Amino acid sequence: KDAAIALEYYRRGAETGSNPCKLALHRLYREGVELPKDPVEAERHGRAAAESGDAEAAFELGLFYERYSGDTPEWLRASEWMRTASERGHAAAALRLAEYHFEGRLGPVNSAEGVRLLRVAAGLGSAEACFRIGEAYREGTHLPRDAVASTAWFARAAEAGLASAENAYGLA
DSSP states (O other): OOHHHHHHHHHHHHHTTOHHHHHHHHHHHHHOSSSOOOHHHHHHHHHHHHHTTOHHHHHHHHHIIIIISSSSOOHHHHHHHHHHHHHTTOHHHHHHHHHHHHHTTTSSOOHHHHHHHHHHHHHTTOHHHHHHHHHHHHHTSSSOOOHHHHHHHHHHHHHTTOHHHHHHHHHO
């Protein structure tokens, strides 16, 4: 409830090597709600946490370069950290990186890499990734049109409780 006290304890924790404290400082400085926004401090604390092997911190640093580091997104730097987070088992990072490839954020649209990353995210338990693969098969975008494969992916996402997948599976 008191930002100054919280900041002091997060700083102490970060100094002793606590990744949750480093990540908390990263978020506080990145968002600029409780404290003045400070991209330099946000990057410093986020990088310290990410470089220690924390998958969530790597994902958060990717978001930082995508949304908070300046006036325009730094897609290449964001993708490096999203890739790192994905390799460390962070499903949301793999899903987001797939979007970068589908949207051409890193150069020309790369459907093959986007689909590969969706499969990685699905393998890491992302119901959203399963749903997106089902949509790709249903629509014939990024994958060949295949109603059976689409239904199977929708079923997998629906079993995980994703409402949009439950609807799509019911319709299929």
